[in-house]
Amino acid sequence: MSIDSTAWYWPVARRLARSGWMSRLPRVRDALGDHAPYLRYYSDEILAGPGPRLGAMGKLFQRPAAFDLSGAVPGHQVVPWERLGRDDVPAYPPAFGLPELRAAVSERLRRSHGRVWDPQAEILITGGASHALQLTVDSFLNPGDAAVLFDPSYLFFAYLLDLKRVRSRWVASRMEDGFLRFEWMALEQALKGAKLLFLNSPANPTGALLRPEDLERIAWLAQRHDLLILSDEVYDQMTYGATAVSPAAFAPARTLVVNSFSKSFALAAYRVGYVAAPAGLLKPLQLQIVGKSAPVCRVSQRAALLCLGLPDSALDPARAELRAKRDWLAGELDRAGWPAPAPHAGFYFWVPLPPGHPSALAFAETLLAREDTLVMPGTDFGPSGDRHLRVSFVAPWDLLRDGWARLLRFSRQEAARPA
Numbered sequence: 001m002s003i004d005s006t007a008w009y010w011p012v013a014r015r016l017a018r019s020g021w022m023s024r025l026p027r028v029r030d031a032l033g034d035h036a037p038y039l040r041y042y043s044d045e046i047l048a049g050p051g052p053r054l055g056a057m058g059k060l061f062q063r064p065a066a067f068d069l070s071g072a073v074p075g076h077q078v079v080p081w082e083r084l085g086r087d088d089v090p091a092y093p094p095a096f097g098l099p100e101l102r103a104a105v106s107e108r109l110r111r112s113h114g115r116v117w118d119p120q121a122e123i124l125i126t127g128g129a130s131h132a133l134q135l136t137v138d139s140f141l142n143p144g145d146a147a148v149l150f151d152p153s154y155l156f157f158a159y160l161l162d163l164k165r166v167r168s169r170w171v172a173s174r175m176e177d178g179f180l181r182f183e184w185m186a187l188e189q190a191l192k193g194a195k196l197l198f199l200n201s202p203a204n205p206t207g208a209l210l211r212p213e214d215l216e217r218i219a220w221l222a223q224r225h226d227l228l229i230l231s232d233e234v235y236d237q238m239t240y241g242a243t244a245v246s247p248a249a250f251a252p253a254r255t256l257v258v259n260s261f262s263k264s265f266a267l268a269a270y271r272v273g274y275v276a277a278p279a280g281l282l283k284p285l286q287l288q289i290v291g292k293s294a295p296v297c298r299v300s301q302r303a304a305l306l307c308l309g310l311p312d313s314a315l316d317p318a319r320a321e322l323r324a325k326r327d328w329l330a331g332e333l334d335r336a337g338w339p340a341p342a343p344h345a346g347f348y349f350w351v352p353l354p355p356g357h358p359s360a361l362a363f364a365e366t367l368l369a370r371e372d373t374l375v376m377p378g379t380d381f382g383p384s385g386d387r388h389l390r391v392s393f394v395a396p397w398d399l400l401r402d403g404w405a406r407l408l409r410f411s412r413q414e415a416a417r418p419a
């Protein structure tokens with residue numbers, strides 16, 4: 001169920017849902033089936049949230065595909081597990097993260113960002129970047145506020161905004177030579193009166209990086225319009241010959257840096273990440289961990305600490321392997337006449353839908369049914385998303401090759417079909 005909470009009919013629709021009347025409408029019963037009678041208990045957040053979109057996407061992931069080109073976590077193993085040992089401490093972990101992990105994060109940021117965040121007051125350990133994003137949105141945004149994001153953007157940003165009934169203001173973007181390009185006028189227009197700007201460099205789904213000079217100008221605009229910046233940097237170490245720069249270099253007082261161990265260290269299953277921000281911005285996130293969330297599992301934090309003890313070169317083999325896969329897939333796409341720019345970072349190609357297909361979701365559904373091959377439809381990545389597929393290159397070589405062959409065969413068969 002999803003009711004547009006900014007529409008004029010929202011108060012009426014909400015009452016209908018609360019009173020149980022809405023559950024009796026044939027369309028609602030068709031959509032919700034046996035769940036319909038429970039609709040009256042749902043909070044406003046759920047009534048207005050992205051439920052149907054998540055449902056449609058969720059169907060693609062109901063069972064594992066034989067050839068999965070939707071993956072978001074590479075397979076490399078760098079954690080020296082033998083050093084983890086047994087954890088005999090029975091107490092809850094410290095609310096804001098193990099002090100030694102926060103100190104190690106601060107040190108890592110000092111080396112990568114050239115800035116010092118105080119481990120005590122300015123660093124918070126979270127359940128992956130997802131948790132950090134959720135805490136940030138809940139800390140600073142109210143229903144009816146506006147937040148700005150580039151089209152396309154990581155789909156979780158818009159889901160969170162929808163759940164919170166915050167208006168998403170999309171700024172169209174494209175990738176040129178590996179860098180994010182957009183119209184400055186459009187960005188400035190979108191920023192007026194908004195509260196938060198999402199940046200994600202390198203980006204999911206395109207891999208595009210923001211140039212330092214653009215970040216400097218964005219920082220100036222954020223200052224002018226008094227906006228906070230959420231900088232999602234989860235792909236910052238997964239670059240191929242490029243260097244990721246953080247907006248914190250230009251707007252430290254208004255930037256929340258979010259990062260994770262899921263991507264660089266392939267630790268997604270352990271759910272650990274962090275936020276680095278000025279103490280006054282971190283405070284509300286800390287309050288939420290104490291009041292309504294939970295500290296991160298101690299074992300996960302200790303695994304993360306082991307990662308930060310590794311030399312920088314520990315990720316070189318993983319990067320080299322991903323780069324080789326990227327180059328291979330770039331060649332294949334090129335040979336197939338599919339104009340998708342090769343990313344300088346991240347794990348994905350953002351591929352335009354072949355002509356004749358009206359929707360990426362429908363394309364992905366049919367591909368899965370016919371070839372047991374899964375790609376991520378771009379549908380929820382922004383207004384332009386449903387005209388794109390996100391094809392990941394993290395799968396092992398054999399699956400990547402076979403998956404690609406199946407994707408290509410499917411799209412050629414479809415192209416040959418009479419209109």
Ligand SMILES: Cc1ncc(COP(=O)(O)O)c(C=O)c1O
Pocket residue numbers: 072127128129130131154200203204232234259260261262268272273
């Ligand atoms: C841009 C971006 N941010 C955050 C996440 C979620 O990361 P985590 O596993 O740390 O929650 C992802 C995962 O795909 C991502 O692509």
